[in-house]
Every structure is written in structure tokens, then in C-alpha cells.
Amino acid sequence: MKLYKKSDDTSYTLGVFPTIELLKTRPKDVVRVIVHSSIEKNNGYPLIQELCQQYHIHIDIHDKTIDKLSPKNNCFAIAVFKKYRSQIIDGNHVVLVNPMDMGNMGTIMRTMLGFNYTNLIIIRPAVDIFDPKVVRSSMGAIFHLNIQYYDSFSTYYKQFQHHEFYPLMLKGAKNIHKVSTNHIHSLVFGNESCGLPDEYLEYGQSVFIPHTSYIDSLNLSMALGLTLFHFSKGMFIDQSVLRNQFE
Amino acid sequence: MKLYKKSDDTSYTLGVFPTIELLKTRPKDVVRVIVHSSIEKNNGYPLIQELCQQYHIHIDIHDKTIDKLSPKNNCFAIAVFKKYRSQIIDGNHVVLVNPMDMGNMGTIMRTMLGFNYTNLIIIRPAVDIFDPKVVRSSMGAIFHLNIQYYDSFSTYYKQFQHHEFYPLMLKGAKNIHKVSTNHIHSLVFGNESCGLPDEYLEYGQSVFIPHTSYIDSLNLSMALGLTLFHFSKGMFIDQSVLRNQFE
Numbered sequence: 001m002k003l004y005k006k007s008d009d010t011s012y013t014l015g016v017f018p019t020i021e022l023l024k025t026r027p028k029d030v031v032r033v034i035v036h037s038s039i040e041k042n043n044g045y046p047l048i049q050e051l052c053q054q055y056h057i058h059i060d061i062h063d064k065t066i067d068k069l070s071p072k073n074n075c076f077a078i079a080v081f082k083k084y085r086s087q088i089i090d091g092n093h094v095v096l097v098n099p100m101d102m103g104n105m106g107t108i109m110r111t112m113l114g115f116n117y118t119n120l121i122i123i124r125p126a127v128d129i130f131d132p133k134v135v136r137s138s139m140g141a142i143f144h145l146n147i148q149y150y151d152s153f154s155t156y157y158k159q160f161q162h163h164e165f166y167p168l169m170l171k172g173a174k175n176i177h178k179v180s181t182n183h184i185h186s187l188v189f190g191n192e193s194c195g196l197p198d199e200y201l202e203y204g205q206s207v208f209i210p211h212t213s214y215i216d217s218l219n220l221s222m223a224l225g226l227t228l229f230h231f232s233k234g235m236f237i238d239q240s241v242l243r244n245q246f247e
Numbered sequence: 248m249k250l251y252k253k254s255d256d257t258s259y260t261l262g263v264f265p266t267i268e269l270l271k272t273r274p275k276d277v278v279r280v281i282v283h284s285s286i287e288k289n290n291g292y293p294l295i296q297e298l299c300q301q302y303h304i305h306i307d308i309h310d311k312t313i314d315k316l317s318p319k320n321n322c323f324a325i326a327v328f329k330k331y332r333s334q335i336i337d338g339n340h341v342v343l344v345n346p347m348d349m350g351n352m353g354t355i356m357r358t359m360l361g362f363n364y365t366n367l368i369i370i371r372p373a374v375d376i377f378d379p380k381v382v383r384s385s386m387g388a389i390f391h392l393n394i395q396y397y398d399s400f401s402t403y404y405k406q407f408q409h410h411e412f413y414p415l416m417l418k419g420a421k422n423i424h425k426v427s428t429n430h431i432h433s434l435v436f437g438n439e440s441c442g443l444p445d446e447y448l449e450y451g452q453s454v455f456i457p458h459t460s461y462i463d464s465l466n467l468s469m470a471l472g473l474t475l476f477h478f479s480k481g482m483f484i485d486q487s488v489l490r491n492q493f494e
Contacts, residue, residue, distance in 0.1 A: 107469075115458060115459070211362060215360055229456075229473045236422070237425065
């Protein structure tokens with residue numbers, strides 16, 4: 001096995017936890033599972049074995065492959081999977097315009113899943129979501145999301161014009177604390193280092209997150225987390241509703 | 248110059264931005280500034296020169312020192328400073344119980360500064376805030392905060408009993424969306440991997456951040472960001488107040 005390249009047809013998980021998430025959510029895409037001989041001690045291994053048996057997936061014990069693919073030598077399991085296309089559905093969306101940071105992307109996926117935003121639109125050029133670094137930092141959240149790339153924002157915008165659009169911008173017109181909605185919406189975020197260009201002020205209701213002037217801006221994953229927390233408040237304010245829906 | 252050790256009396260900034268923040272906020276603690284010969288092209292260098300001249304701080308050009316101390320060779324300036332003690336003042340507090348992750352600590356400091364929480368209490372055992380990795384990841388926010396270590400939470404608690412206490416816990420009794428206060432308060436967070444022990448349910452009003460059961464928990468810096476965003480809402484809801492106070 002070779003280190004991942006963007007042009008490959010397959011990618012792989014690194015670690016027991018994302019491997020379990022993959023086996024649970026997309027077993028048909030798994031090509032094979034490779035484990036380190038020392039995995040026997042790991043609590044998650046019985047579940048990996050059970051899922052692999054259930055879906056007739058072969059487990060190889062092969063320390064050299066693990067050592068080669070695992071950057072920090074702290075990984076006991078790898079699942080090789082066919083890269084798949086998922087399709088967003090109509091519902092609340094998160095739109096990332098030109099995201100480039102792999103670690104951020106994983107955190108974002110995990111935060112989205114936490115606040116029940118399961119549709120992610122990525123406007124190219126952008127990071128490769130199937131890079132093992134993204135898969136790993138998402139802790140498997142990637143397998144629960146519908147993710148679709150678009151070549152331009154305007155193509156996406158035309159398709160979902162019935163949404164309310166909220167571009168998050170330092171120059172945004174409205175304080176997030178004064179924004180609320182029950183309508184289907186798209187939350188739009190710019191690139192990690194430069195944010196959204198000014199033209200996005202024209203799409204829907206631009207929003208800013210107020211903070212002191214001691215810092216230039218919040219980082220992307222933090223801004224996204226705060227925004228999802230704010231916009232999903234209605235869904236989470238009543239604990240009993242939450243328990244019914246998600247537990 | 249040697250790589251930082253916890254027992255050293257001095258530490259150092261890595262990078263132009265935190266060096267400027269240090270020179271602006273605590274010039275008397277700066278021992279000397281060392282720059283890389285290629286700093287001439289950097290936009291921040293004139294300001295470093297101006298501040299050093301103003302405070303009679305010597306600038307050395309010494310590439311070898313920079314290369315040795317900078318882990319990724321992407322650093323153009325280092326300021327060596329005497330480690331100082333700062334004291335918290337009575338006001339809203341953030342309390343971290345046994346934080347261990349250096350990168351998280353920097354993000355937390357930056358987020359605190361963004362939401363105008365300027366007093367940080369750290370309960371030992373804990374990460375060394377003066378480690379250059381923390382200073383760097385805080386992007387200089389560390390120099391704007393009052394930070395004080397305590398050996399036990401109960402000592403801190405006794406001293407600030409007039410505060411409202413809000414321990415953030417997965418088992419917390421109240422949904423954060425239903426909590427609000429205008430009273431002086433302490434927001435209490437546990438360690439990155441295990442959170443707060445159950446005994447903290449007895450201190451004040453324990454709070455949980457509701458999320459789907461697809462994720463186990465939010466990471467510490469995200470949970471802290473959401474909490475500060477929520478509790479500081481009153482201060483930031485009126486943009487004009489914000490502009491007056493902070494700009």
C-alpha cells in the first residue's frame with residue numbers, strides 16, 4: 001500500500017475510532033481492513049471484528065503497512081475505502097468557500113454533526129475531503145455527512161434560491177445575536193486566511209460575530225461553531241425534544 | 248540561547264506578531280529581541296524597530312539562533328522575556344481545571360480576549376503557560392490576560408464565593424440556552440480528555456451544551472468558545488456599545 005494521493009480511487013481511515021464509524025455507516029465502500037498486531041489490547045477491536053464479519057470484510061494483520069501509513073505511529077487500524085460521491089439534500093446547509101486547511105476541515109465536520117447540520121457544500125478550489133488527514137481529524141464525522149463540491153458559488157446559489165443565505169463576514173451588516181430564523185438556510189463561510197470577498201455582502205443577510213478589537217478575527221472553525229450553535233438554538237433549547245430526536 | 252525548559256527564568260516569543268504584542272504590552276519584561284536577516288521584507292519589522300528604540304531594547308540579527316529555536320523555520324523574530332506573575336482581578340473569570348494541551352491553551356487565550364474575559368485561573372497540575380508553544384498559539388493574547396495558578400479549586404472557590412459558578416459538564420443540570428446572568432461569574436472547564444469530575448456538580452449551576460449524540464463531546468476550546476459567546480451576549484448585542492468600549 002502506498003501513501004494517499006489525491007488522484008487515487010481509494011483512501012483510508014487512520015485509527016480505531018474512524019474505522020468503526022466507516023464500518024457502521026458505509027460498509028459497502030470498505031475494501032479491506034488492516035490492523036497492527038498490538039490491536040488485541042484495544043477496546044474497539046471486538047467491534048471491528050464483529051462488523052467485518054457481518055459485512056464479509058477481510059482483516060489483515062500487517063504491522064509494516066500500519067507503520068508506513070500512520071504518521072505518528074499511534075494508529076492500530078486502517079480501513080481502505082472506495083472514494084464515494086454523496087449528494088446534499090435540501091435542508092439547512094453549511095457552505096465553505098475555498099477551504100484549504102485539513103485539520104480545520106475535520107473539526108468543522110465534527111462540529112456540524114454535533115449541531116445536526118448534515119449537508120456540506122464546498123466551493124472549489126478547496127481541500128480534498130478524502131485526504132486521510134481530514135478523515136482522521138473529523139474522527140469519522142465525514143462518513144455521516146452529505147458533501148458536495150461545486151465549481152462556483154453562483155451555480156449553488158441558483159439551485160437553492162429558496163434558502164435564506166447568511167454569509168459570515170467581518171464586514172457583515174447584522175450582529176449575529178440579533179439574527180434568528182426558522183426558515184431553511186445556508187450559512188456561508190470564507191477561506192481560513194482571507195474570509196469571504198466583499199461581493200458576498202450582496203447575498204442574503206450578511207452577519208458578523210461581534211468581538212473585542214484586541215483580536216483581528218476568530219479562526220474559521222471557531223466562527224463556524226459559534227454560528228451553528230446560534231442558528232440551531234431552536235432545535236436544542238428544549239432538552240426533551242433533543243432527547244427524542246437524537247438519543 | 249537554548250531551547251526553553253520549564254525551569255527557566257525567561258521564555259521567548261516565536262514570530263513577528265506575538266513579538267509586537269509583547270513589546271506593546273509588557274516592554275519592561277523584554278530582555279532582548281533577535282531577528283532573522285531576512286526580516287527586512289516583513290511588514291511588521293518597522294514597528295518592532297520603533298518599539299525597541301522607544302524602550303531601549305537591543306535588536307540582534309542572528310540567523311542561527313532563530314533557526315535553532317523556531318521549530319518550523321518560518322519565524323523571523325524572537326523576543327526573550329522575563330517570566331512574570333500576573334494577578335487576576337475581581338470580574339468575570341474563566342477557570343481551567345488541569346488543562347494539558349498547549350495548542351488548546353493558546354486558542355483559549357485568544358478566544359477569551361475576543362469575548363472580553365481577561366482573567367484566567369488555572370488549577371494545577373496544568374500546562375506551563377510560558378512554554379513558547381502556548382505563547383505562539385495564543386498569538387500574543389497571553390500578554391493581555393491576567394493569569395493565576397492555584398493548587399486547588401477549593402482555595403480559589405473560597406476566595407471568590409460571591410461569584411456565580413457555572414461548571415461546564417456533559418452531565419450538567421441546565422441547558423446553556425436557558426442560562427443567563429448579569430452577575431459576576433466564573434465559568435469552569437475540565438481537562439481536554441476527561442472533563443470535570445462529578446464533584447463539580449455541587450458548585451453553583453452546572454451547565455451542559457446540547458448537541459446530537461452522533462458526537463461524544465465538543466472539544467475543550469470549542470466548548471469554551473461557545474460558552475463565552477453565550478455568556479457575553481449582553482455585552483455584545485448592541486453594536487454601538489461594543490464600538491464605544493473596544494474600538
